[in-house]
Amino acid sequence: MSNNIIKDTIDKIKKEHLAPKPKWQFVLTEVLYWIFFGVSVLLGGVAVSFIMFVSKFDLHPMIRQLKGIREWMIYIPFLWIVLLFLFVVASIYYWKKTEKGYKFNVSLVIIAVMILSLVLGITLYTTKLTSRMDKQIYNLPGFNQMAKEKGKYYIESQGENWLGGQVIEGLKDKRFYIEDFNSGRVEVSISNLPKDHLRHVIVGDRLKMMGERIDKEHFEADKVWPWDEKPDCERNFCPRRITE
């Protein structure tokens, strides 16, 4: 071994004006890894809450009609399952990148991340934040198409006297307007609904209703439910979200 390593290294440091990297760079990198880890866990939680949100939907009448892969892709929350998988992988990746991340077994980190995502997901779901997020997501181009297809299948599977869609014009003279899942404008009359049952209809909300189809553009509703609730509230017609 030659004795020049000390001299050569010091000379190189001086010649190339090298200096130790400032401490803040390392601190910033570490902080960023923690932020990315936190965001990944949070998004994993969002994915879990959407899996729960979509799964609680009354799938049974639809499943009977699901024949092709495309239909299955629409109804089973594959997208959220894939996203959950990706966020869990990202969480593990960023965790391992943190200063002490290497000290823990991957299996332990996976379990911890899954538990965190589950807790977050349940919290988002039970606090109705998922429902609010779903409303926002519905208007995104890709999701909108998928949600409309899903809605269309759901309504068709329920029967002829069903209608569903997004409110596009609020309640006036016991009437409001929705855009159904075929993108058609339908006037909904609620004259048959119990008195004081439906005072406000919020534009942007999705609803499903049972009643009589007068023609392509007119519907007489007997019962109305928020889109994401099971239609099993016979007595009160589930007025919580559609009235104020």
Next chain:
Amino acid sequence: MENINDKKLVELAIKKPDDFRYIIEKYEKKLFWYLKRITNFRDEDLEDLLQEIFIKVYRNLNNYDEKLKFSSWIYRIAHNEAISYFRKNKKRQEDVSVDWEYDEKFLQRVTNDFKINDEIDNNKLGEQIFGILYQMDIKYREVLVYKYFEEKSYDEISDIIKKPVNTVGTYMSRAKKQFNNILEKNNITL
């Protein structure tokens, strides 16, 4: 300077580049032999690699975590550089004729753990052991080098290679198994 602890040496080097020499002085021989045992590259190549390692150590001095042993931290940098250099220059690995540094304690540790006949000529034994080491996967070879040459604990090896302690244990048992397999396969009598 030999009595000054590593933390103080780091502080000195951050303030004055010339004082970085004390860190180099303290670790150059240890790291050179570590690299030699891991890669078996020519001395000239190893000196270039060693210089790159020390430059990297210098650039990252502010990232040294005092909760970690400085030796583990510097070996971690050497490990990363060595693995990357090894992958790029695998073909330059020398033949098994190893210029190994005679170490009685090392031979004792190996012969105890691998049930090797300790009456065999020490020089021949050393060469044979290296002959086997260089046929092993680098990740397994490395943990054996850390344990038997560098006398590192599992915790220290974990800090160097950035793997959990139980993974180090798994690597170690697989490394021993692979060592014994090569021993049997090549019909080497030790």
